[in-house]
Amino acid sequence: MKIFTAEQIRDCDQYTIKNEPVSSMQLMERAAEACVEWISENCNHHRNFAIFCGSGNNGGDGFAIARMLYQKGFDVDVFTNMKAKFSPDAQENFRHVKEITGISVREFKETSGYRFDSRTVIIDALFGTGLSRSLDGEMKDLVEFLNLQKNIKISIDLPSGLMADTISDSEIFMADYTLTFQFWKKSFLHAETGKFTGKVQVLDIHLNQDYIEENETRDFVIDDEVIKSIFKIRSEFSHKGTYGKVNIIGGSYGKMGAAVLSTRAALKAGAGLTFTIAPKCGYEILQTSDPEAMFIEGGKDFIESFHIDETAVCGIGPGLGTHEKTAEGFLKFLKSYSKPLILDADALNIIAQNPHHLNLIPEKSIITPHPKEFERLFGKTENSFQRTVLAKDKSRELKIYIVLKDHHTQIITPEGMVFYNITGNSGLAKGGSGDILTGIVTSFLAQQYTEQEAAILGVWFHGRAAEYASEKHSKESMLPSDVINEFGNVFSVLNDKVRKLL
Numbered sequence: 249m250k251i252f253t254a255e256q257i258r259d260c261d262q263y264t265i266k267n268e269p270v271s272s273m274q275l276m277e278r279a280a281e282a283c284v285e286w287i288s289e290n291c292n293h294h295r296n297f298a299i300f301c302g303s304g305n306n307g308g309d310g311f312a313i314a315r316m317l318y319q320k321g322f323d324v325d326v327f328t329n330m331k332a333k334f335s336p337d338a339q340e341n342f343r344h345v346k347e348i349t350g351i352s353v354r355e356f357k358e359t360s361g362y363r364f365d366s367r368t369v370i371i372d373a374l375f376g377t378g379l380s381r382s383l384d385g386e387m388k389d390l391v392e393f394l395n396l397q398k399n400i401k402i403s404i405d406l407p408s409g410l411m412a413d414t415i416s417d418s419e420i421f422m423a424d425y426t427l428t429f430q431f432w433k434k435s436f437l438h439a440e441t442g443k444f445t446g447k448v449q450v451l452d453i454h455l456n457q458d459y460i461e462e463n464e465t466r467d468f469v470i471d472d473e474v475i476k477s478i479f480k481i482r483s484e485f486s487h488k489g490t491y492g493k494v495n496i497i498g499g500s501y502g503k504m505g506a507a508v509l510s511t512r513a514a515l516k517a518g519a520g521l522t523f524t525i526a527p528k529c530g531y532e533i534l535q536t537s538d539p540e541a542m543f544i545e546g547g548k549d550f551i552e553s554f555h556i557d558e559t560a561v562c563g564i565g566p567g568l569g570t571h572e573k574t575a576e577g578f579l580k581f582l583k584s585y586s587k588p589l590i591l592d593a594d595a596l597n598i599i600a601q602n603p604h605h606l607n608l609i610p611e612k613s614i615i616t617p618h619p620k621e622f623e624r625l626f627g628k629t630e631n632s633f634q635r636t637v638l639a640k641d642k643s644r645e646l647k648i649y650i651v652l653k654d655h656h657t658q659i660i661t662p663e664g665m666v667f668y669n670i671t672g673n674s675g676l677a678k679g680g681s682g683d684i685l686t687g688i689v690t691s692f693l694a695q696q697y698t699e700q701e702a703a704i705l706g707v708w709f710h711g712r713a714a715e716y717a718s719e720k721h722s723k724e725s726m727l728p729s730d731v732i733n734e735f736g737n738v739f740s741v742l743n744d745k746v747r748k749l750l
């Protein structure tokens with residue numbers, strides 16, 4: 249799914265109005281209907297709604313939602329600034345609300361005296377994509393006050409105060425759910441701003457497909473369509489050679505688990521042949537834990553020699569350690585190797601020891617830093633938006649793919665495209681999760697996916713397996729091994745998605 253800027257979304261609305269054609273009032277009606285449908289399907293314990301409406305079209309949505317919820321039998325109270333200069337569509341919808349005697353309309357300033365009982369849901373329709381500056385005065389106070397209430401809160405399109413594309417220092421409405429129209433907004437996907445949205449639900453309001461297809465963006469969300477276009481069904485006329493050779497290179501005394509997890513992830517993600525290059529101290533551990541993989545000794549307690557089969561795809565770093573002999577061997581290997589690599593963890597920490605080492609990374613390699621590793625490699629940035637900008641510069645400069653790991657991991661391509669992942673959860677916030685990702689991506693690259701495809705599919709796959717694992721074990725208790733055990737279920741669903749049905 250494309251991520252558009254607030255400006256592009258406004259253009260898309262206008263294009264739809266002109267070319268569908270549909271009146272702007274009808275489009276607002278469609279947006280409000282989509283919200284009310286979601287609310288009535290999902291709100292099982294609440295009958296009262298306190299709806300806060302601004303003067304622009306977001307407020308217009310709020311008035312229309314108020315009317316529709318009332319017609320469905322819910323109790324509705326509307327809060328607004330009755331003397332505001334409303335947009336024409338908001339004015340029209342406000343008029344309809346005033347005609348309904350069962351809906352009480354109050355001034356914003358009456359909010360503090362209102363009884364927010366526990367059955368009341370607060371709906372925020374104050375500002376949407378039209379927000380142009382930080383909230384101040386009455387609106388700031390109002391959002392501050394609403395944020396103190398314990399009630400369930402739903403934002404329409406965007407939490408008020410949040411900009412669609414950038415970070416701001418505004419007071420921002422803290423939603424439990426955000427019902428957003430048609431597209432993910434970039435700010436939902438970054439930590440500093442995404443924390444205000446709660447669970448995001450994208451509602452299709454049928455904006456014009458021609459506009460969506462023809463207008464360019466460099467930012468995308470990895471949705472089912474993207475995954476379906478990448479995933480390839482395994483051919484029956486195939487053999488282990490068809491699915492490539494993987495070399496997982498990692499492990500050191502005390503950190504052999506990382507190599508075990510990475511190797512097992514590569515195996516279970518479908519690679520044809522998997523080898524683990526690890527120090528001798530890990531021989532028995534690896535051969536017992538992952539008997540399907542072959543062991544190659546790379547040192548005694550840590551890896552010193554990186555003798556690699558040129559026909560293999562290499563994932564280097566999990567549990568590798570940064571012993572000076574390991575670093576020496578790794579850097580020597582990098583100097584003589586030109587095929588794309590997957591580099592993670594200590595492989596990145598060794599590279600980060602000297603900025604000149606960055607140029608040793610073979611073109612088209614995939615590096616998978618978490619924010620701290622990214623900072624060690626490329627320096628500090630002010631916030632995560634700036635980090636993405638820097639990652640785009642570095643991807644282009646070094647001609648590599650950067651998998652910037654986060655709650656919404658980003659895959660950044662040398663061409664400047666950013667793919668945001670929306671699978672996964674905080675159950676992955678545990679040592680070992682990243683090692684699995686390295687195994688998956690290495691496995692997919694060996695299976696003849698391109699670098700871009702392997703990174704996108706791998707990150708999505710890792711997150712989806714984590715979702716299945718958390719359903720069974722909870723986010724707290726699930727272990728990286730549980731995530732690996734869900735790979736089969738992810739593949740089953742993937743195969744069903746792309747299989748031709750009779």
Ligand SMILES: NC(=O)C1=CN([C@@H]2O[C@H](COP(=O)(O)OP(=O)(O)OC[C@H]3O[C@@H](n4cnc5c(N)ncnc54)[C@H](O)[C@@H]3O)[C@@H](O)[C@H]2O)[C@@H](O)CC1
Pocket residue numbers: 258261262272275276277279302303304305306307309335374375376377378379380381382383384387404405406429
């Ligand atoms: N026809 C359309 O274009 C559609 C628009 N929709 C809704 O319309 C919204 C966008 O509507 P608008 O463009 O009217 O914008 P908003 O409703 O977000 O509000 C913008 C208004 O607030 C003012 N404003 C901006 N920042 C402010 C601040 N910090 N303090 C006080 N006032 C401020 C602006 O001058 C403008 O009058 C979307 O988010 C969506 O909810 C939907 O109804 C779908 C269809």
Ligand SMILES: Nc1ncnc2c1ncn2[C@@H]1O[C@H](COP(=O)(O)OP(=O)(O)O)[C@@H](O)[C@H]1O
Pocket residue numbers: 593618653654655656657671672673674675676677678679680681682683684685710
């Ligand atoms: N809160 C979270 N939500 C979604 N994914 C997460 C979260 N926390 C961690 N992850 C994912 O888990 C992995 C952690 O990787 P990393 O920090 O390298 O772990 P380790 O090196 O300990 O295995 C990354 O893929 C990251 O995106």
Ligand SMILES: [K+]
Pocket residue numbers: 306372373374375376403404405406407408
């Ligand atoms: K809003």
